Amino acid sequence: MSPDPRTALRALFDAAVARAQPAVVLPGRLPPPPRGRTVVLGAGKAAGAMALAVEALWPADAPMTGLVVTRYGHTPPAYQPGAGRIEIVEAAHPVPDEAGVAASARMAALAQGLGADDLVLCLISGGGSALLTMPQVGLTLADKQALNRALLESGAPIEAMNTVRKHCSAIKGGQLAARCAPAQVVTLLISDVPGDDPAIIASGPTVPDPSRCADALAVCERWGIPLPPAARAGLRSGAFETPKPGDACFARQQVQVIATPQASLEAAAAAARAMGMPAHILSDAIEGESQVVGGVHAALARAVAQRGQPFARPCVILSGGETTVTVRPRAPGQARGRGGRATEFLLGCALGLQGQAGVWALAADTDGIDGVETNAGAIVTPDTLARAVAAGLSAADHLARNDAYRFFEALDDLVVTGPTHTNVNDFRAIWVA
Secondary structure, eight states, X not given: OOOOHHHHHHHHHHHHHHHXXXXXXXXXXXXXXXXXXXXXEEESTTHXXXXXXXXXXXXXXXXXXXXXXXXXTOSOXXXXXXXXXXXXXXXXXSSOXXXXXXXXXXXXXXXXXXXXXXXXXXXXXXXXXXXXXXXXXXOOHHHHHHHHHHHHHHTOOHHHHXXXXXXXXXXXXXXXXXXXXXXXXXXXXXXXXXXXXXXXXXXXXXXXXXXXXXXXXXXXXHHTOOOOHXXXXXXXXXXXXXXXXXXXXXXXEEEEEEEOHHHHHHHHHHHHHHTTOOEEEOOSOBOSBHHHHHHHHHHHHHHHHHHOOSSOSSXXXXXXXXXXXXXXXXXXXXXXXXXXXXXXXXXXXXXXXXXXXXXXXXXXXXXXXXXXXXXXXXXXXXXXXXXXXXXXXXXXXXXXXXXXXXXXXHTTOEEOOOOOXXXXXXXXXXXXX
């Protein structure tokens, strides 16, 4: 008997998330205890779970202290304040707040005064850009908040956004590593970016930054990002420059990417094949406007369903990466739309599928939070558009006002998981029966 597509798609998502859990990917990755001190620093949506995994793996008789910051609500339930050697604190994401500034200041202080016999273990995952917040000289938290909001609504790809974030920060873009020198720095990364580039993940706080201030200015010009006067002056003068490849502060550094979108997609593919469904991975690095990418996936799924090309049916089509959402201007009096990349992708996909028989789709963020909402993503079924019409909903209207969350909420098709304590970015699966 063939599995229920809705149930099967959720199982594939769960398999992808399970493959990226820190407790699964951290064993065998830790360096030996040093002769001196061990300090653990970290930031990201997976940082809390990474800290707990390190606690469990690090020798009980080896001294260790540390601090990591994660998003509000993303501290693992097993954490007991004061019981372990690594403290977990929470701050705001995707727009930073005072708690993130305070955590970053504490980490900068922990990095000072370390010697060559000491070890800094850095636990970094997606989300760290907002959580690790230390404005450059002359910038305020309000400046950083406004800048982040503008970047998030611009539709700029993650690499471009993080180029700006690094140069307007006093701790990202390799600057945390500079504070740790001459200690050995071992950075363990859970990747949430296309290409798994350590310089882009969480804006690369401990790795060399190949981009320059001029590149950050170009991003702002290209995407219409307003800059505070102090930021524009610092970028133009080069005062906000970051440590580059070859800088001496990186001489005693090791970097390991321990979980990736591709590995999670492969886990989902294996789960599909175990159900008897052939599985095909398009790419782990798909970028572009969410609704447009959704339409392209829909066209591919219809070709498979109608002509058996380029894949024979039945099959599962998988993809990952990080799409973007350009927030459109609102009409006077119009409520702000709700939704993230996954639901906007699915709305574009549903419109492209046009009720195609035998096709279901799930898209969700592997951290369990689509944008700033309460859902991880949603599901499209062959009768999504028909049910929407019966409920008086217009898919096109909801898409035009970036309101995909309310569309799928009304149809009871949201996928709600809560925080997953990891983050390997977008997950998309299309089931063609």
